[in-house]
Amino acid sequence: MAVMTTGNTSRADANRRRILDVALAELLRDPDASMDQIARAAGVVRRTVYGHFPSREALISTLVDGAVEALAEADARAREGVADPAEAVARSVLAVWEIADRYRLLVALAQRTVTVQGIRERLAPLRENTVRLLQRGLDEGVFRSPLPAPALAYVHEQMLFAVTEAVNDGLVAAQEAGRSAAVTALTAAGVPASTAAALVAGVSEDKKPDG
Numbered sequence: 001m002a003v004m005t006t007g008n009t010s011r012a013d014a015n016r017r018r019i020l021d022v023a024l025a026e027l028l029r030d031p032d033a034s035m036d037q038i039a040r041a042a043g044v045v046r047r048t049v050y051g052h053f054p055s056r057e058a059l060i061s062t063l064v065d066g067a068v069e070a071l072a073e074a075d076a077r078a079r080e081g082v083a084d085p086a087e088a089v090a091r092s093v094l095a096v097w098e099i100a101d102r103y104r105l106l107v108a109l110a111q112r113t114v115t116v117q118g119i120r121e122r123l124a125p126l127r128e129n130t131v132r133l134l135q136r137g138l139d140e141g142v143f144r145s146p147l148p149a150p151a152l153a154y155v156h157e158q159m160l161f162a163v164t165e166a167v168n169d170g171l172v173a174a175q176e177a178g179r180s181a182a183v184t185a186l187t188a189a190g191v192p193a194s195t196a197a198a199l200v201a202g203v204s205e206d207k208k209p210d211g
Helices: 006-029 035-042 046-052 056-079 085-113 116-122 124-139 149-168 174-188 193-207
Strands: none
Touching: 006 035, 006 046, 006 056, 035 046, 035 056, 056 085, 056 116, 056 124, 085 124, 085 149, 085 174, 085 193, 116 124, 124 149, 149 174, 174 193
């Protein structure tokens, strides 16, 4: 029985990471990229790719899981220590957008190859955090909506996907899309447009690095 040494394990992990990185780049460039294309771009034989991922769907599912984890981490970091629900929503959308923009074509691809229900299940923890945040805003009167918080969270989530599609279709400038998404999320929750725009502008300035 062959024993995998530490060196072999590290090499296998590096190959897997490279395959995932290259697959993301290839799928963003060509949503119909095949496993053969991905293998060639990664500089490995097809058997190596299939050794890590038994199917194209498994590869895409792994990428989607990674994207969702990154989204959840960005959301949590952005909202940490922020008391005002409106500011928390603005910071969350702006932080998540930085990741969502990178993964926007991958998300569209995943909707073709992974069931929509599967994506919703992956996003459940992030959605639960959003529901709690929106509920707090509704309870404090910061948000005003005829929808209960769970339904409003669903609108919030679908709005983000819709803005990514608008960017893909050239309807929204990519450099402005994050702010637009944040303002739209706040207005959907009942924050006046002028107030939402001013808040997002302030948060965006605050997020800029010094110097």
